[in-house]
Amino acid sequence: MSQKIANKVVETDVLVIGGGIVGCTAAWKAAEHGLNVALIEKSKPERSGKTGQGMDEIGIFPGRDGVTTLDALNLYLGGRGPSSLRAANRVLDPNVLYKIFDNALWALDEMERMGISMRYVDGEFGWMPYGSYPNGEPGPLIELRVHWHNVKPEMASAIRKNGIKVFERTMVVDLLTNNGIVVGATAVNTRTAEFITFKAKAIVLGTGDFSRHYNPSPPPCWKYKMAYNNCPASAAGDGHAVAFRAGADITRTETMQPAIVRDEILLQPGQFYLNDGITAKTFNWKGEEISRPEGPLEYLQYFNKGMVPLYQTLEHLPDDFQKRLEIHIMDETPLRLKLHGDRGFNPGKHWYQVAGNRGSHVLSGGIVIDEYFQTTLKGVYAGGECSEACGIGAGGALTAGMSIGENIHRYVSTAPEPVIDKAMVEHQKRTALAPLSVKDGTVPMELECSIRSICEEFAGPIKTEGMLREGLRRLSSLKRAFLPKLMAINPHYLMRCMEVRNILDLAEVHFKTALERKETRSGSSKSQFIRLDYPENDPSLDNKHFCVRMENGKTMIVAKEVPELNQEYAKEKN
């Protein structure tokens, strides 16, 4: 194989890494401004990313009953937003969130110009309340119900029409920098192992979340088979890892979204809680109605009282809901209807299990960005799940992507001509392709499973110093012993090897930053960060976030102040 590999160099104004919602919208909008854009995607933009199989709702938008951007921001940061940010109160730059809310309706118009179906029925937008209060009353924010089963084919067609050069089955290796600014990136084709050098003035990262350091459900068993709610290809943290290694800050790497619901037949939690403001009822195993556990600690209380498993049901809802539920599933994950049928499971009538102590282990942090979606590494932009403004879903992603596309030409027009450091390219090539020449080594999935079991056992939703130290020690020794032995018998497995390298780097960062945060954030069961040895909230960390980056091969962790809301934004707009 190795003799076939030649260096290919592609020059472009903007290189977009990841062909999901962020990548496609940013690429499309940047091309609208006349920029030369290339996009690399590990699979194919027609069906890749979190919305590859479809999506039933996007959010979050301010605006219902006179809710302004500022209201929305306060509501969100003040505790009525999604759990991933609610618990992280004051550790997210409010200016970023402000921009996402403020640009949301503009981005919606742009989506329609792009040719994406945004209307629900009869040419009308399907606005509906976003989330609900504990008493079931709908909340003040809104989201959009969409029939997005084919959103990705629509997006892919739009970017191809706009002249974006799409590199399918191509995975990023690392970013290329020179004198502190980005000058490109290297990548590998995952079907041919062709190594490609991209020379670019600016880079957009839209690579999805990071969650592959924990077990999906069920945990890997026979032949590592496993169920994810979201595409594991876009959960390897590729963007986080390349940004981190190139010296950009990533943040909130110690935190994760609290686990709420899992069902063995892969029900999506969102389908029940959020859509149409419908609330499920929760019961203990004896059939007594209880309040839904919001996080691991609350679940633990039920566990200690012998009340688990817990179940949820929608059986109290009217009959027409059955049909609506079916449409939701068809819009987002059609296969699940078939899998439900195979098992004789009726999601509208049968109880399904709530697993409160595990489930969603998605990192609730990401690459640090400012209000223009610029990272701390000059020339690199990020948005969506891989950025610190994660957890807002497809609505946050499309707004970020459109905004990046709108902003980036200003940077590109002043950026210097990129000069590639050949030694850096060679080093990245050697690192990336090394597993192809390893014989009798370790297959990537074996190493990945090992990382997962260490994270599950020693970090998990509830953390302590001793366990974190032991876990970190094991991870580091695993890295020393097995990273050099990673073996790829073909380009497909080479992709998995590169992913494992990213997962390992980020898992270490997860442990290191978890050790630094000596507190329990929010101090309640809603916390996404729980230290049993530090059960109280440390007020001195209230508006500090831990920023992590790599400098000369060393991990640097710095507690930085979270910016205040810009005075101009703080003034109410009417």
Place this chain on the structure above:
Amino acid sequence: MGGNAIKIDYDRCIGCEKCYDFCPMDVYIWDNDNKVPSVAYEEECYFCGICFMECPKRAIDITFPASMW
């Protein structure tokens, strides 16, 4: 790989390559001699159903194996 979650009905398959083309996990490989797909990395399948729904001839069936029950 001895898997049993993804089944291809080769009598129905018309060789359109959509499953091979769209699978986000790159589970399929293409058998160029017979112009049909083959499941090479079934252990990486996460049951998204993209091949199932893209297949114009319903030649692909997906079921949960025991390990996913």
